[in-house]
Amino acid sequence: xxxxxxxxxxxxxxxxxxxxxxxxxxxxxxxxxxxxxxxxxxxxxxxxxxxxxxxxxxxxxxxxxxxxxxxxxxxxxxxxxxxxxxxxxxxxxxxxxxxxxxxxxxxxxxxxxxxxxxxxxxxxxxxxxxxxxxxxxxxxxxxxxxxxxxxxxxxxxxxxxxxxxxxxxxxxxxxxxxxxxxxxxxxxxxxxxxxxxxxxxxxxxxxxxxxxxxxxxxxxxxxxxxxxxxxxxxxxxxxxxxxxxxxxxxxxxxxxxxxxxxxxxxxxxxxxxxxxxxxxxxxxxxxxxxxxxxxxxxxxxxxxxxxxxxxxx
Amino acid sequence: xxxxxxxxxxxxxxxxxxxxxxxxxxxxxxxxxxxxxxxxxxxxxxxxxxxxxxxxxxxxxxxxxxxxxxxxxxxxxxxxxxxxxxxxxxxxxxxx
Ligand SMILES: [Fe+2]
Ligand SMILES: [Fe+2]
Numbered sequence: 001x002x003x004x005x006x007x008x009x010x011x012x013x014x015x016x017x018x019x020x021x022x023x024x025x026x027x028x029x030x031x032x033x034x035x036x037x038x039x040x041x042x043x044x045x046x047x048x049x050x051x052x053x054x055x056x057x058x059x060x061x062x063x064x065x066x067x068x069x070x071x072x073x074x075x076x077x078x079x080x081x082x083x084x085x086x087x088x089x090x091x092x093x094x095x096x097x098x099x100x101x102x103x104x105x106x107x108x109x110x111x112x113x114x115x116x117x118x119x120x121x122x123x124x125x126x127x128x129x130x131x132x133x134x135x136x137x138x139x140x141x142x143x144x145x146x147x148x149x150x151x152x153x154x155x156x157x158x159x160x161x162x163x164x165x166x167x168x169x170x171x172x173x174x175x176x177x178x179x180x181x182x183x184x185x186x187x188x189x190x191x192x193x194x195x196x197x198x199x200x201x202x203x204x205x206x207x208x209x210x211x212x213x214x215x216x217x218x219x220x221x222x223x224x225x226x227x228x229x230x231x232x233x234x235x236x237x238x239x240x241x242x243x244x245x246x247x248x249x250x251x252x253x254x255x256x257x258x259x260x261x262x263x264x265x266x267x268x269x270x271x272x273x274x275x276x277x278x279x280x281x282x283x284x285x286x287x288x289x290x291x292x293x294x295x296x297x298x299x300x301x302x303x304x305x306x307x308x309x310x311x312x313x
Numbered sequence: 314x315x316x317x318x319x320x321x322x323x324x325x326x327x328x329x330x331x332x333x334x335x336x337x338x339x340x341x342x343x344x345x346x347x348x349x350x351x352x353x354x355x356x357x358x359x360x361x362x363x364x365x366x367x368x369x370x371x372x373x374x375x376x377x378x379x380x381x382x383x384x385x386x387x388x389x390x391x392x393x394x395x396x397x398x399x400x401x402x403x404x405x406x407x408x409x
Binding site for chain 1: 318319320322338339340341342344345348355356359360376378379380
């Protein structure tokens, strides 16, 4: 038997659309790319709980409060699935949390925008979760097994997130003129930040090439963004609302909508830490982590004591 | 980096319905058995995905390694006589 060429084995698996599992050999850069992407994804789920959590105590009815609680709880779960998927690549939970809390790690720039009115809760569920779903549906077939399996579970849970958001928007859009105006205002503010969620244009996306080569991603940022706009327009029309983009129009030739690019300078600035809520989000995460320290310490001490009693008995 | 960990890792197995096998569904951190079970319920069965849960410390799992996958499973490769299709059964004796 000859020497096994691990790199060839890895490439062959990718070519056959087989998944890579934690104990399989993989190139260092593939591992690094995944750790970065999955941990950022996990951080986004966790930080993403904050803008909506902000409205739980002010939800206008018991029904909407229950719905919002359930949604935010799901997002916490998504973060946990993803953290353990990243851990299977050799990083630790502590390391990742530390990177988040010190501001070293990134998360989706969308969560650095404020949720100013109740309509924002609808717009976030409908547009932000809608954009996330588009990305996550693609990632169900990503080449790393634990990541793909986490995505399958997440996608199942996500669909209610988008639907509850759109339902909320319909109530406002078909409500009083003031409510409709609130819905329009929310759409105006969330439209471009949502388009940014798919990442920079393909021509200047530094990580895309490898991600496609390794089948981590299967579609490019621009392809996903176009699909999102195409999918959203009938939903916006139904609500009787408009997008804040004078260039948006149907293009018969490409069978899709033409639309304006978001302001990429703003995107870069928010990623750098200068968005409207970056400092607030980071402070909230740190506060919650630090104030929970005694609970973790107590649980650890209790588990240790139980172990000792068990061994003594 | 601090030592403020989230407790050890546990593997979670769910049984969807009585009589069905337990299937691995993911993992989580918890400090002890009871917390592992409660966390598994909160994390993996929010929509009745299971009616029974096993949690196992990940450190207790022994796994085969992909490198020697070929040789490890090799003994089964040349034993076609372990499969029903290996045998000739005459027509007319009914389903067997
Ligand atoms: Fe999520
Ligand atoms: Fe969601």
